Amino acid sequence: MTVVQIRPARSADADAIAALILPIQQQEFGIPITREAQPDLADVQGFYQQGSGNFWVAEAGGAVVGSIGLRDIGGRQAALRKMFVAPAWRGAHHGVAQGLLDTLLQWAAAQAVAEVYLGTTAQFLAAHRFYEKNGFAMVDRAALPPAFPVMAVDSRFYRLRLG
Incomplete structure (x- = not known):
């Protein structure tokens, strides 16, 4: 069985990150978004x-x-x-999504982050179940902090209170 390692991204990962994300957005979910429309992909650091x-x-x-x-x-x-998780690596038996989220939440707690917010699309039904299973609660868009970066495709929003 192939071992999955979770690590902080490096600048050299930019193309691989885009190659993971874009097909899921564009082909799997039919979201008409380009790499250029996501400047965060060009400058993860x-x-x-x-x-x-x-x-x-x-x-x-x-x-x-x-x-x-x-x-x-x-x-x-x-x-x-x-x-995002590549289709072949989804599911609890691989543990990729849970490992990524656990890593993020451990980091956030260590950084004294009090609340984590997220936006997602109506189509990502498995994601909704995953976030809810992990303690995220749906919130209205009006309840988001002013600095929250809402994406044009986001229609569902969640919040998790830490500690």
Whole structure:
């Protein structure tokens, strides 16, 4: 069985991260979004790895099979972004999604982040169940912090209070 390693992203991972995320967005879910429309993909370090934020990849056999980002939005709050797992690596038996989320939440707690928010689309039904199973509660868009980076495709929002 191939071992999955979760580690902070490096600048050299940019193309592999985009190669993971774009097909899921565009082909699997039919979201018409380009790499250029996601400037965070071009500068993971500058966008995520600042303040209490970070970005991690799950790597198996030298390939990036998962990603998750935490963006510091100030006020002890952060946004969970870019959580994607390659289709072949989904499911509890692989543990990739859970490992990525656990890594992010451990990091956030160590950074004294009080609340983690996320936005997702109506289509990501498995993601909704996953977040809810992990303690996230749905919130109205109006309840989001002013600094939360809402994406045009986001229609469902969640919050997790830490500690």
